[in-house]
Amino acid sequence: MRTNSLHRRAMRVESDTTVCSPLLADGLELTGTPSQAEERPAPPEFDLRTVLRQLNSKSLISGFNQGYFRVNPTLKSAAARIPRTLCDGSTRERNNMGLRKALAHLVMRVSRWTFTPGHPLPERCVVLGAPHTSNWDGFYMVVAMWALQRPFYFLVKKSLTDVPVIGRFVQAIGGIPVDRENAGHLVERVIALAQSSETFVLVIAPKGTRSIRPYWKSGFYRIAQGANLPVVPGFIDGGQRRYGWGAPIELSGNQSKDMDAIRAFYAGIIGIHPEKTCVPRLRSEEAGS
Template sequence: MMRRLFARLFWAASGWTLRSQPPEGGGGILIGAPHTSNWDFLFMLAITWSHGVQARFLGKSSLFRGPLGPLARGLGGIPVDRRNPFGLVDDLVARVRAGEHFFLVITPEGTRSKRPYWKSGFYRIARDADLPVTLGFVDRSTRTAGLGVTLRLTGDVHADMDRIRAFYADKVGINPEGWTPPLLQGEDSAPGPGGGGGGGGGGRAGGGGGAGGGAPPRPP
């Protein structure tokens, strides 16, 4: 109840509109993109809380130390050790295979500044744990945010990423200069669904971070 109330207050105060549909099923990956601002974390909280979804978030491990640690965990945070991102992916896959159900918010850009590629951890988790991927968005051009289509990744990395690129083609981040377009390193040479296509390129796994401080009092 309190989380839904916070979400309603957030949309009213921000001047943005929730344009969304509930995620499908009892668990999956929720992509958060474009990820260009500290505000993105609050948007994803408001989106998931509006739908009554108990989401988990990835965040850099420093956020879970000190007085902010209990708050970060209470919001559903999972600390990311950036020195060993592959261990996190393996742990998340193991949790799902053991029967744990959750919606995991991942920002594949991994940072608010522009990079050459998205990180591929979301793709590996979705494929290895057989989870659907729901495309969440923040779009400054329309001042809307929400959850869009839900995809089942096929293992044909390039074709799957083409569908993701098509969805985000008209989405504009809060700070457009920081946007990293959806591209996985080595996706053109990745094996198709008949060739064991899991990881989607040689990029680092993971995709944490969306939470941060130092934001202005109202989203631009």
């Protein structure tokens, strides 16, 4: 009895000084003191859901209202670790397009607006978004493109693409950042992009703002002419709650004649906010008359 008691005490002393149960990790047996067997913590994995939860929504809304963005610093540091495969729109493009199509069809089912394209969309073209009077205009154009699984580009303010996570998402779905204060050579850059691509669709709001203004910007015309692309008159018709596009218009080089064809198409179409609808017209038309 006394011998068994002494043996149990000896085992307790031994267990206090060494690791009796070996650690098995990756097929290797680790033994020794606790300090020798200590494992290094694994680096944290990127979790997009965690990053999105860190978004300070009040600051983001305040930024939209005031014309700038204030983002949670934790989100900003996490955004720098986003894998390129989630943002470049290429590695998972096929799966992404399938998901976008499903989302677009869901929106179409529950929306009171109707998608009514009047003509098949060419493989290469410039799609006009008009009358541009609301933020919903861009939303419905995205829905239309996603429903047809058509990759496309669109111009967006650089201040939006600079926002962590959101900015990368916008560029992943086709956003081309535009710095309005330094917009030189933008037309040339877009033309070069169009010429280097077998398929190219650019969606652009030629009015350039939701507010009423007397003239459209001529960038869409110069891009289409420089890259030899047809112009497709896309529409958001607030009067009949429908959106889509008409037949492509091949530019002739006669600006007034081409704009007459565009004006004829948009005659009678009003925007979501009718008071902001204006007649399509370029300033250069008056200069040439």
